[in-house]
Amino acid sequence: MLDSIPLFPGLPGGPELLIVLLIVVLLFGANKLPQLARSSGQAMGEFRRGREEIEEELKKGAEEGESDDEEEDETEAEATETEAENKQ
Helix, strand or coil, X not given: CCCCCCCCCCCCCHHHXXXXXXXXXXXXXXXXXXXXXXXXXXXXXHHHHHHHHHHHXXXXXXXXXXXXXXXXXXXXXXXXXXXXXXXX
């Protein structure tokens, strides 16, 4: 039988993380790691704020769409009542 290669291997464990950390230290240097971590944190915070703003805008748009639908339904009901009264 053919051995299959997994498309998505598992998350890296302890030894793999140590190797990645060692490579990062070698590439960036120990002095620049705090600065790199700080800028990464700031970028994540900005991304989170942007996502929250978009979610709020979508919620407001959905609420406005629902209120518009209700107004249209009320207008149609009033028009139907007026037509019924005119026919009598």
